[in-house]
Amino acid sequence: MPLILFNKPFQVMCQFSPHPSRPTLADHIDVPGVYPAGRLDADSEGLVLLTDDGRLQHDISHPLKKLAKTYLAQVEGTVTESALARLRAPLDLGDFTTLPCQAVRIEAPAWLWPRTPPIRQRADIPAGWLALTLTEGKNRQVRRMTAAVGLPTLRLVRIAIGPYALASHPLLPGEWQEVSPLEMR
Template identity: 80%
Template sequence: MPLILFNKPFQVMCQFSPHPSRDTLAQYLRIPNIYPAGRLDADSEGLLLLTDDGRLQHDISHPAHKQPKTYLAQVEGVPDVQALTRLRNPLDLGDFTTQACQVRQIEAPDWLWPRNPPIRERSNTPTSWLAITLSEGKNRQVRRMTAAVGLPTLRLVRIAIGPFSLETYPLLPGEWQEVSPTAVSLT
């Protein structure tokens, strides 16, 4: 019962079946019968957990187990106190209201790999980095949250799920490592 940590590159689809125009997990992982425990959209990068154990897959990705997920978001603009407070508190996104989460502004991470292709930058618009930790994970949630407070996401990298972090397991995009599934605490 392997548990695989994989650093999903930008524009890779979180599926093993062929895609007409993009790479998929099959181009990087040739391990039979594993499946992602959760997803990242094609425009997002970073940590993905995969396993061949259906129960473990469900337990990692199900919101009832509240596995915290940490994202680094490079946003357009500079957040003020009000924007950070709105992001931390439940935020109405129209079709759902987010749960409270942890958000802090950080310096650009010096350990983070460059994105290929690079993000678009405008010389007259500054960018900032946010570290966002949440225990839910609805479709495009972080991007929708930052947009709702006037800080569109330019780059989104998931760096941690539960006890697993790309700071502890420094994998470059496309690299993977097998770890013990007993490290996952599902309390």
């Protein structure tokens, strides 16, 4: 029963079935019978876990398990203490209210690979970086949260899921590695 850590590149669809205009997981991973335990949007990058074990997939992706997921978000605007406080507290996004989360301002990560195509830069609008750790994962949640506090997301990279982190399993975009699933149980 493999557990695969995959660094999903920007614009790759988190599915194995063909897509009419974008690459998919099948273009990067040739391991029969595995499927993603959770998803990342095409315009998000970073860590995706794949497995052929239904119970493990459930443990990773089910909301009641509250497995922490950490994201780096490059945002448009100046990251203020007020915005951080709003992100950390339950935040009403209209159709749901988020659970409390961890949110900190960070320096631009020097180790992060460049994105292709690059992020647009505006000389008159600053950009900042956040690290956010959530225990839930609703559709486009991080992007919606940052937008709600006036900091639209320019780039979003998931760097950790539970005990698995790109820092301890360095993978470039499009690379994958099989690891022991025992860390999850």
